Amino acid sequence: MKQHNTSAADALKSDTKSTLATAPTEFLPKHPMSPEAAYRLVKDETYPQTQPRLNLATFVTTYMDEYATKLMNEAVNVNYIDETEYPRVAVMCGRCINIIANLWNTPEKAEWKAGAVGIGSSEACMLGGVAALLRWKARRKAEGKPCDKPNLVMSAAFQVVWEKFCQLWSVELRQVPLSLEKPSLDPKEALAMCDENTICIVPIAGVTWTGLNDDIEALDRELDAYNKKTGYEIPIHVDAASGGFILPFLQPEKRWDFRLKWVWSISTSGHKYGLVYPGLGWVVWKDKKYLPQEMSFSVNYLGANITQVGLNFSRPAAQILGQYYNFLRLGFEGYKQIQQASMDVARYCHEQIGKMSCFCNYNKTLENPLFIWYMNPEYEKTAKWTLFDLQALLQQNGWMVPAYTMPKNIDHLVVMRVVVRQDMTKDMADMLLADICNAVEGLQNLKYPTTSRLACEKQQHQKGKVFTH
Numbered sequence: 001m002k003q004h005n006t007s008a009a010d011a012l013k014s015d016t017k018s019t020l021a022t023a024p025t026e027f028l029p030k031h032p033m034s035p036e037a038a039y040r041l042v043k044d045e046t047y048p049q050t051q052p053r054l055n056l057a058t059f060v061t062t063y064m065d066e067y068a069t070k071l072m073n074e075a076v077n078v079n080y081i082d083e084t085e086y087p088r089v090a091v092m093c094g095r096c097i098n099i100i101a102n103l104w105n106t107p108e109k110a111e112w113k114a115g116a117v118g119i120g121s122s123e124a125c126m127l128g129g130v131a132a133l134l135r136w137k138a139r140r141k142a143e144g145k146p147c148d149k150p151n152l153v154m155s156a157a158f159q160v161v162w163e164k165f166c167q168l169w170s171v172e173l174r175q176v177p178l179s180l181e182k183p184s185l186d187p188k189e190a191l192a193m194c195d196e197n198t199i200c201i202v203p204i205a206g207v208t209w210t211g212l213n214d215d216i217e218a219l220d221r222e223l224d225a226y227n228k229k230t231g232y233e234i235p236i237h238v239d240a241a242s243g244g245f246i247l248p249f250l251q252p253e254k255r256w257d258f259r260l261k262w263v264w265s266i267s268t269s270g271h272k273y274g275l276v277y278p279g280l281g282w283v284v285w286k287d288k289k290y291l292p293q294e295m296s297f298s299v300n301y302l303g304a305n306i307t308q309v310g311l312n313f314s315r316p317a318a319q320i321l322g323q324y325y326n327f328l329r330l331g332f333e334g335y336k337q338i339q340q341a342s343m344d345v346a347r348y349c350h351e352q353i354g355k356m357s358c359f360c361n362y363n364k365t366l367e368n369p370l371f372i373w374y375m376n377p378e379y380e381k382t383a384k385w386t387l388f389d390l391q392a393l394l395q396q397n398g399w400m401v402p403a404y405t406m407p408k409n410i411d412h413l414v415v416m417r418v419v420v421r422q423d424m425t426k427d428m429a430d431m432l433l434a435d436i437c438n439a440v441e442g443l444q445n446l447k448y449p450t451t452s453r454l455a456c457e458k459q460q461h462q463k464g465k466v467f468t469h
């Protein structure tokens with residue numbers, strides 16, 4: 001008995017010590033600590049810096065309903081790849097791929113469409129890119145031509161995954177510059193950069209930087225003529241990280257997907273507008289023949305032949321359950337309502353911000369529930385602040401609204417972006433707009449330029465642009 005008491009007291013003492021001490025950064029601690037203390041140390045360090053719902057920077061789902069959350073929590077220990085233990089998860093995953101392929105108008109008639117699950121769009125993009133690379137290599141080899149200089153063509157507003165893909169697989173990334181006059185991918189300019197070594201062109205549906213969609217139908221048309229003329233077979237991979245779950249519901253008549261001749265693969269993020277907690281991505285090929293054999297292995301012990309493709313082996317299954325739950329729970333109409341609501345809130349904010357004389361919207365109309373704006377150039381000449389100052393002020397009210405510079409060629413432009421997700425209501429939009437107005441009013445009354453403004457002037461001065469106060 002005595003011994004028991006002593007050890008309890010000791011444990012308490014060592015716990016107090018361990019919570020007072022700083023958390024280990026280099027070496028594994030020698031002794032265990034109580035779960036309560038370890039929990040507290042870890043939990044305290046992951047305390048969110050912003051309210052997830054006020055974080056308008058991220059595209060990633062921060063809200064799912066109670067049942068979805070319960071379902072996913074209950075599956076926290078399920079490994080997707082362990083098909084002998086959880087054979088139905090692979091089937092459910094195959095059903096999700098089928099549903100998504102059909103949302104994107106696949107012509108494939110097979111019972112199981114060719115596709116793969118990934119941790120996010122990044123893995124999905126990688127798989128789409130690798131498939132394009134391997135197809136191109138096979139074709140070149142068959143023609144007895146060298147395959148040491150592959151390239152990929154897309155707009156300079158690519159998401160960082162494409163830079164990673166190109167670096168890791170030694171593919172040259174050819175970037176079509178954007179301008180204020182041409183705010184998305186110009187098909188003619190893209191084709192001018194193509195040659196026999198182009199593995200694919202990657203238009204984006206829901207450009208991360210701007211919220212715009214590249215004109216994929218126009219690209220497909222021009223590319224068809226180009227491929228006919230040259231004898232090449234350059235295909236399209238659509239990076240539809242956001243748009244993949246917006247277009248089928250809000251613009252079903254728009255042709256951007258497998259209805260187009262050269263669109264051979266499409267990727268999306270299940271954890272963006274697929275409305276599932278992170279991390280989940282999907283990639284689908286138009287037909288099995290576009291998915292190189294080397295990338296897939298088949299299992300047939302599920303009563304059906306299921307093709308599996310992926311960079312990862314083990315991965316959590318919970319997100320797949322979450323995606324399938326959403327499909328069941330929401331159906332087409334449910335998704336449509338949610339995406340429409342996000343779109344309405346985004347359009348409302350876009351309109352209100354467009355009315356403020358100090359701002360200019362980057363684009364007139366919205367295609368996805370996100371948009372960017374910049375400072376009115378006339379106003380900017382005499383302004384004493386920048387959008388970075390506005391970002392900092394909004395942060396004081398809990399909002400995360402990022403300001404950033406645009407990609408190559410329009411990198412003089414500082415913009416601000418709002419991404420509307422399903423948990424952003426009209427009331428919250430009004431709160432945000434009121435906070436923006438208040439912040440701007442304060443900034444307008446500044447007597448002296450902010451440090452951010454001074455830094456910006458210095459930079460602009462070096463480029464020959466003149467500001468006055």
Ligand SMILES: *Cc1c(COP(=O)(O)O)cnc(C)c1O
Nearest residue numbers: 120121122159161208239241269
């Ligand atoms: C977010 C995004 C990605 C990367 O997606 P993850 O799901 O975060 O891996 C790729 N492309 C575009 C256009 C994106 O917006």
